[in-house]
Amino acid sequence: MSDSEIERLISEDGIRCDGRRLDEIRPIKFQLGVLKNTDGSAYVEWGRTKILVGVMGPRESHPKHLALSDKARVEAYYRMASFSVEEWKSPAPSRREVELSKVIREALEPAIFVEFFPRTSIDIFIEVLQADGSTRCASISAASLALVDAGIPMRDLVASIAVGKVEGKLVLDVQDKEDKAGESDMPMAYMPSKNAVTLLQMDGQITHDEFMQSMELLKKGCMEVYKKQKEAIESHFKGAVSNQEEA
Template identity: 65%
Template sequence: MPAKAQEKQKLIDKEGKRIDGRNPDELRPIKIEVGVLSNADGSAYIEQGKCKILAGVYGPRETHPKHLALPDRALLQCRYHMAPFSVEERKSPAPSRREIELSKVIREALEPAVFLEYYPRTSIDLFIEVLQADGGTRGAAITMASLALADAGIPMKDLVVACAAGKVEGKLVLDLSDAEDKLGEADLPVAYMPTIDAVTLLQMDGNLTLEEFEQTVNMALNGCKQIYKIQKEALKAKYVALKEVAEE
């Protein structure tokens, strides 16, 4: 990638620390809240580094348009959308090709987890709004969207958790930030259901040897397992808070 940009800014310093002070295998700070919107049937919010993403789930409800309804299962519809102010230069609110592709891969990452066959002819509509983007938005979106689905009371085989790993200046690193994603040599997002060892999203761009690929996948899976704990705590936290309110 742009050699000039790398000369300007070293992404990994002499002690092996990254541009934001993290170690190669360290995640960005993560904060997740469940049940943040009152109108949606389920909702969640995540902050991962500077990423700020919100999701709302409506359904199972009547399918619109009706002809899309499936006779044997629910239709999962997903819209990944970025706010115009979420990036450096204003993004047009019309859906870009990238957003259409991400809506598809995020939906396909979540679908294996949901018992869609419980709700034939209905649709489950998932809306993801990226309020601020900072690298790894699809991963953070999947992690949080699976919580929004759980919050809507939709039966699932497992929570889906996602995390990226990649290569920056020849070193393998976990959970890439925006600068690392843009200037680095490879980015590999993975979505995973830990209890059934199922990879539900796998993408990559960049350049990796087979050996590096295997290491990067394992690094991303380790990241997933760490985030899985935070994810479960966030879901529990909502009900602990409810219980406290009830007891008062």
């Protein structure tokens, strides 16, 4: 590659490399109840990112000494398939996967009524089939739908999205290419009806003003994801709405 041929990620008129505007999210498709042997499940296609989530529980906590006497133990297992990234990923759990498991668990736990099920455990299995940026955001959003499908009581759905800084501009919903080339990445998980942030991370460098702008952008993005989540729930359970006779 000649050094004069540097690819621009954002065009002069503010269009990104995949044709999106700066504050436009990728096409998102959620689906509930895709697995038979779990208590609840969800699948998401978030642009080119594809993630499958299965939830087991609340069930008896094993090993028993890890059970908590006052609440359910929530555990997330984030895993990337070897074929999920361009370079083959070693199937052994990496540092990044362990960290993301913890981060995702902590983003979801405030939404769950864990105190309803003392001494039990709720396990969330996240399988990233194809990764193209924002996998933690997609995982959190899909996992909260899988929790709904499992019938676990929750305060609100958790919607999540990331804002990045690319070529000096703030962009909503960063994809892999922008994440790698960009100056900063800031994912957030949010419970819209509670106006509560359950996850906020940032790497790279941004100014205070940019941070405040990012927060507005993140909230807007989360509301859009929230809408998609509600639509997915509605289309999955719509058959039940016409319920006429019940005991």
